[in-house]
Structure formats: C-alpha cells, structure tokens
Amino acid sequence: MTYDKNSGDDHRPNLPPSSGEQLAALRILDANFNRVSEGLRVVEEYCRFALEDRHLAQNAKEIRHDIGHLAAGISPETLAKARETLRDVGTGVTLGSEKTRAGILDVVIASTKRVEQSLRAIEEYAKLGYPQLSAAAKQLRYRAYTLARAMLLTDHHRQQMAKRLLYVLIDGRASDAEFASLVRMLVEARVDVLQLRDKRLTDRQLLEKAQLLKSLVEQFAPAGAEETAERPLLVMNDRPDLALLARLDGVHVGQDELPVDAVRKIVGPEMLVGVSTHSIEQARQAVLDGASYIGCGPVFPSNTKQFGSFVGTEFLAQVAAEIQLPAFAIGGITLENLPQVTAAGFSRVAVSAAVSSAADPATAARLLKTELLAAAARQA
Numbered sequence: 001m002t003y004d005k006n007s008g009d010d011h012r013p014n015l016p017p018s019s020g021e022q023l024a025a026l027r028i029l030d031a032n033f034n035r036v037s038e039g040l041r042v043v044e045e046y047c048r049f050a051l052e053d054r055h056l057a058q059n060a061k062e063i064r065h066d067i068g069h070l071a072a073g074i075s076p077e078t079l080a081k082a083r084e085t086l087r088d089v090g091t092g093v094t095l096g097s098e099k100t101r102a103g104i105l106d107v108v109i110a111s112t113k114r115v116e117q118s119l120r121a122i123e124e125y126a127k128l129g130y131p132q133l134s135a136a137a138k139q140l141r142y143r144a145y146t147l148a149r150a151m152l153l154t155d156h157h158r159q160q161m162a163k164r165l166l167y168v169l170i171d172g173r174a175s176d177a178e179f180a181s182l183v184r185m186l187v188e189a190r191v192d193v194l195q196l197r198d199k200r201l202t203d204r205q206l207l208e209k210a211q212l213l214k215s216l217v218e219q220f221a222p223a224g225a226e227e228t229a230e231r232p233l234l235v236m237n238d239r240p241d242l243a244l245l246a247r248l249d250g251v252h253v254g255q256d257e258l259p260v261d262a263v264r265k266i267v268g269p270e271m272l273v274g275v276s277t278h279s280i281e282q283a284r285q286a287v288l289d290g291a292s293y294i295g296c297g298p299v300f301p302s303n304t305k306q307f308g309s310f311v312g313t314e315f316l317a318q319v320a321a322e323i324q325l326p327a328f329a330i331g332g333i334t335l336e337n338l339p340q341v342t343a344a345g346f347s348r349v350a351v352s353a354a355v356s357s358a359a360d361p362a363t364a365a366r367l368l369k370t371e372l373l374a375a376a377a378r379q380a
C-alpha cells in the first residue's frame with residue numbers, strides 16, 4: 001500500500017512536493033524507519049537469546065515487519081531523492097552514554113527507548129503529507145510500548161518467582177484454629193505461594209481471613225524470611241481490593257474477572273497479578289498484558305472445581321516451548337500424575353486438593369516440592 005499525500009482529515013495546506021521542508025521530513029522518516037527496525041532487531045535478539053521467550057521474540061519480529069510495510073508505503077524513488085538532497089549532519093554525533101552499557105538489560109532498554117522515540121518522530125513528521133502513515137505509526141508505537149513493558153516485566157517476574165515452584169490454594173477451613181494449623185504446616189513445608197480461595201465466605205469474612213493469613217505467615221516464617229524468600233508469597237483469589245486491604249503480595253484473576261490493567265489501577269505496580277489461562281492465545285495475551293505469572297489449566301479433572309473440558313498436557317508443552325513468564329500447571333494435579341506435568345516441561349504447579357485435602361498436608365506438600373525441585377534441576 002502507498003500513502004496518499006495529504007489525504008484524510010489533515011486541514012493544513014499541501015506542501016509543494018519539491019519544497020525543502022518536505023524533503024527534510026522524508027529524510028527524517030527514512031532515518032527513523034531504519035532506527036526503529038534496528039532497535040527492534042536488538043529487542044528481538046534479547047527476547048530470543050537472553051529471555052529465550054519465543055512469543056516475545058515473534059512479537060518483536062511482527063512489529064519490525066509491520067514497520068517495513070509502513071516504510072514501503074513511501075515510494076523508494078521519493079526516499080532516494082530525499083536522501084541525496086539532504087546531508088545527514090547527525091551522523092557521527094554520539095553521546096558519551098551511548099558508548100558503553102552497564103549490562104544486557106541496559107542495552108535493550110536503550111533500544112526500546114530509541115524505538116519508541118523514532119516511532120514518535122515518524123508519527124509527527126508523517127503529518128507533513130502522510131496522515132495515514134502517521135496514524136499507523138502511532139498504533140505501532142503502542143504495540144512497541146506493550147512489547148517493551150512485557151519484556152521487562154517478564155524478566156522481573158521471572159526473577160521474583162525464580163525458586164517458587166509449589167503453589168497451594170487453601171480455603172478458610174471450618175475455623176480459624178483449623179486454618180492456622182494448616183497454614184503453619186504449609187509454611188513449615190516450604191510451600192512457595194499460598195492462595196486464599198474461598199467462594200463461600202462473605203467479603204468481611206474473606207478480609208478477616210486474609211488478614212489472619214498474613215499475620216500467621218509472619219509469625220511462622222523464619223526470621224528475616226522476607227528477604228530470603230523463605231516465606232510463601234500470599235495471593236488473594238479474585239479480589240484485588242481485598243488483596244490490597246490485607247496487604248497480601250498479590251491477587252489472582254480469571255478470564256472473566258478484571259483485566260490486568262484494571263487490577264493494576266487498584267493494587268498499583270508492585271503487587272503480583274496472576275492470570276488463569278486455558279489456551280495458548282490467552283497465555284500470550286497475559287504476557288502482553290503484564291501478568292506476573294499465569295495459571296495453566298485445567299490439566300486434569302479436579303475435585304475442587306468442575307470443568308467441561310481439559311487442556312491436558314499439550315497446552316503445557318506449548319506454553320513451556322514459547323513462554324518464559326512463570327507458569328503454574330493447575331487442575332487435578334497429584335503426586336501420581338505429576339510426572340506427566342514435568343514431562344511437558346513444567347516445574348511449577350498449583351494444587352488445592354492434593355495438599356489441602358490430604359490426610360497429612362505437610363507431607364503431601366514436601367513430597368510435591370521435592371519432585372518439583374528435581375524437575376527444575378533436570379530442566380535447567
């Protein structure tokens with residue numbers, strides 16, 4: 001497709017095609033198309049080789065290709081003419097800070113900024129005669145921003161969850177004493193994440209239970225556990241408001257509940273936001289939405305929740321092959337079927353009944369954790 005000069009709703013007078021201004025604008029567009037493509041290549045390589053995230057690498061590649069299509073909208077002859085006419089005085093101008101980078105993340109952050117700035121330059125200068133191109137550049141700038149955010153968050157959340165393999169969903173039990181006893185056992189068994197999920201409780205009861213959970217974990221975790229990651233992270237199911245009020249570490253939402261950006265408006269930028277996913281498309285979207293981790297299921301029939309269909313281990317294998325955001329397999333997982341889950345490339349699971357309904361929850365949790373650690377070591 002080629003762009004109609006001055007088509008659309010741009011009301012300013014047309015610039016004469018041979019004017020110096022228009023040639024300068026074309027020269028700027030040309031230079032910035034190149035900068036965006038180069039910057040996206042740096043981003044793509046980071047996603048591919050450093051993050052090893054095929055999904056994000058593919059996303060970077062798609063944006064790069066779409067930039068190519070945009071650039072192709074201006075005829076090569078027009079661009080060539082602009083190139084010859086104007087000398088680029090910017091070549092060779094390098095800021096001291098561009099010569100060295102502290103680390104690989106610095107490199108990629110600098111590139112993402114350049115990509116966004118260059119897309120902004122295209123968006124602005126394309127207004128001089130190429131309004132459709134300007135609008136398309138704006139869309140690409142949003143996509144580049146989403147990619148950059150997802151990439152940096154994936155890295156951050158991967159580090160945050162690095163050693164967190166066993167995630168247990170608990171209900172409020174029949175009494176606070178029973179709840180406290182279960183929480184104590186699970187903290188001592190080194191469960192990595194605890195989710196409060198109880199659909200029977202009123203809002204007020206849920207808040208009180210979440211506050212109790214928080215104080216129990218502070219009481220039972222070893223001293224200094226906050227820093228050493230030796231206490232479980234605490235997650236509230238469904239309810240960002242209650243997670244915030246009880247000062248838990250995160251909230252988990254399903255596909256029909258609030259989307260991540262809405263949850264973030266409630267809980268802020270720091271809190272973990274987990275998202276349930278039931279297909280590879282939903283998993284990919286959760287990465288771009290900035291989820292902190294995903295739940296992938298239901299893998300097997302569950303005694304905790306009824307489902308009409310199951311994703312099986314095929315979905316797990318798809319996620320393991322392309323997504324680096326921490327992912328927990330969920331749904332009917334037990335010590336017996338765990339080998340099928342780990343064989344699909346997962347070393348993180350979220351379970352309810354296998355631990356919460358076990359005769360000895362502490363032993364059940366320990367056995368699962370041992371297997372997950374072994375799987376993680378094999379997969380490393």
Ligand SMILES: Cc1ncc(COP(=O)(O)OP(=O)(O)O)c(N)n1
Pocket residue numbers: 167195197237238252253254255257274275276277294295296305328330350
């Ligand atoms: C870790 C984890 N994964 C998935 C779910 C399920 O969430 P959702 O689909 O919203 O269903 P409910 O739990 O609300 O019934 C989860 N809770 N935790």
Ligand SMILES: Cc1nc(C(=O)O)sc1CCOP(=O)(O)O
Pocket residue numbers: 169276277295296297298299301302303304305330331332333350351352353354
């Ligand atoms: C609450 C829930 N959500 C799932 C999903 O796939 O989204 S599976 C599930 C139940 C998890 O409990 P159990 O380990 O007892 O099967």
Ligand SMILES: [Mg+2]
Pocket residue numbers: 237238252253254257
């Ligand atoms: Mg839910």
